[in-house]
Amino acid sequence: MRAVRAGQWVGMLPDKDGPGEGGGVQDKTWSEDPSVTLFREYLKVKTVHPQPDYDAALRFLERMAEELSLPLKKVEVCPGRVVAIMTWVGTRPELKSVVLNSHTDVVPVYEEHWKYDPFGAIKDAEGNIYGRGTQDMKCVTIQYIEAVRRLKVAGKRFPRTVHLTFVPDEEVGGQQGMETFVKHPEFQKLNIGFALDEGLANPTDAFTVFYGEKNPWWITVSCPGSPGHGSRFVENTAAEKVRRVINSFLEFREKEKKRLNTNECFTLGDVTTVNMTMLKGGVAYNVVPAEMDVSFDLRIPPTVDLQGFEEQIKAWCKEAGEGVTYKFAQKHMDQNLTSTEESDPWWNAFGSTCKAMNMTLKKEIFPAATDSRFMRELGLPAIGFSPMNRTPILLHDHNEYLNECVFLQGIQVYERLVPALASIGTIPLD
Numbered sequence: 022m023r024a025v026r027a028g029q030w031v032g033m034l035p036d037k038d039g040p041g042e043g044g045g046v047q048d049k050t051w052s053e054d055p056s057v058t059l060f061r062e063y064l065k066v067k068t069v070h071p072q073p074d075y076d077a078a079l080r081f082l083e084r085m086a087e088e089l090s091l092p093l094k095k096v097e098v099c100p101g102r103v104v105a106i107m108t109w110v111g112t113r114p115e116l117k118s119v120v121l122n123s124h125t126d127v128v129p130v131y132e133e134h135w136k137y138d139p140f141g142a143i144k145d146a147e148g149n150i151y152g153r154g155t156q157d158m159k160c161v162t163i164q165y166i167e168a169v170r171r172l173k174v175a176g177k178r179f180p181r182t183v184h185l186t187f188v189p190d191e192e193v194g195g196q197q198g199m200e201t202f203v204k205h206p207e208f209q210k211l212n213i214g215f216a217l218d219e220g221l222a223n224p225t226d227a228f229t230v231f232y233g234e235k236n237p238w239w240i241t242v243s244c245p246g247s248p249g250h251g252s253r254f255v256e257n258t259a260a261e262k263v264r265r266v267i268n269s270f271l272e273f274r275e276k277e278k279k280r281l282n283t284n285e286c287f288t289l290g291d292v293t294t295v296n297m298t299m300l301k302g303g304v305a306y307n308v309v310p311a312e313m314d315v316s317f318d319l320r321i322p323p324t325v326d327l328q329g330f331e332e333q334i335k336a337w338c339k340e341a342g343e344g345v346t347y348k349f350a351q352k353h354m355d356q357n358l359t360s361t362e363e364s365d366p367w368w369n370a371f372g373s374t375c376k377a378m379n380m381t382l383k384k385e386i387f388p389a390a391t392d393s394r395f396m397r398e399l400g401l402p403a404i405g406f407s408p409m410n411r412t413p414i415l416l417h418d419h420n421e422y423l424n425e426c427v428f429l430q431g432i433q434v435y436e437r438l439v440p441a442l443a444s445i446g447t448i449p450l451d
């Protein structure tokens with residue numbers, strides 16, 4: 022990957038705002054762009070699990086709404102879990118709206134593995150800003166806000182209403198966030214036509230866009246067995262069963278990994294991933310346990326026959342021995358894909374705007390899960406997109422960072438996307 026240096030234009034957009042004119046890119050001698058300063062401020066808000074400071078995030082968003090002169094509605098979907106909605110009403114508010122969604126929470130860190138304080142928003146000499154949430158997805162939140170700010174300052178207004186939704190708890194499954202919000206009357210009131218949500222960075226010049234995502238299945242397989250003294254050959258043990266279960270799942274894992282590695286066209290979104298993530302059981306060295314449980318995180322492409330796959334899991338459990346059962350902690354079954362046909366007006370507006378900015382798009386299935394799945398499940402079109410090219414994928418990783426030039430370039434992308442989406446034709450979208 023080619024590093025992006027401070028003062029070096031990343032090359033995607035026409036360079037009318039590039040170095041020399043002081044519009045978009047920093048030089049060591051230049052003062053920091055206020056949008057970057059704001060991004061760094063938001064990174065310092067500790068919305069990190071397991072105890073995210075959502076109150077601080079709401080205070081920040083209230084201030085943003087005030088600065089932008091936009092109303093901010095707060096909907097408490099569960100105790101202590103508030104969805105905030107900033108609304109820029111269109112000139113034709115009866116039309117379907119455009120939603121710019123972002124989650125406010127971030128995943129925990131292993132602080133000892135970070136070069137800098139993960140909540141210090143430190144910027145190095147290259148213009149790389151380090152912090153949890155720089156990629157996932159505080160960058161996008163601020164890019165939406167800054168794009169809307171700039172459009173408002175320029176005196177723009179569009180036919181369609183634009184809602185910026187700020188949602189808690191995405192990183193822990195969304196049960197007390199988007200999953201509940203989509204069933205709330207306030208969600209219906211948004212009258213959504215199209216949504217943008219998070220995507221992933223791309224280390225190349227291209228930008229990745231996601232039109233669907235894999236179904237997360239979190240499963241625990243329980244293996245009961247005969248207990249006894251640790252000095253004997255006890256028959257029918259839990260450990261023997263759990264071993265067979267693990268073998269079945271991990272052999273399937275190997276096959277899928279091979280399928281990914283031998284097919285050049287495949288990305289992570291095209292194969293099923295399997296990871297054994299928890300193993301529980303036992304009370305003492307010399308007591309053969311009466312039960313052992315093993316848990317897996319499976320991510321299944323939307324093209325897979327889900328019923329058939331569950332039958333396969335059932336068969337693995339049966340083969341493992343007597344009494345082996347399974348239980349789901351997450352079982353998502355959505356196979357809706359968002360259209361990326363030229364004829365689809367939303368995609369057309371998105372795609373042609375990106376093309377006009379010389380952006381290369383790579384269409385993929387999102388390998389993990391985002392809040393988009395709850396919207397797609399309702400049949401709403403949603404595109405996952407975080408405008409970060411020439412950037413390694415570091416979400417949930419140590420030393421997550423984003424270069425300030427890439428961040429600023431993303432604002433310009435939304436400055437073009439928002440008008441395009443909020444202005445597209447009437448029939449048949451009304």
Ligand SMILES: CSCC[C@H](NC=O)C(=O)O
Pocket residue numbers: 191192193194195237351389390391
């Ligand atoms: C399956 S719900 C958890 C959602 C989470 N999202 C981002 O990382 C993920 O693990 O994909």
Ligand SMILES: [Zn+2]
Pocket residue numbers: 124157158191219
């Ligand atoms: Zn995210």
Ligand SMILES: [Zn+2]
Pocket residue numbers: 128157192416417
């Ligand atoms: Zn995440």
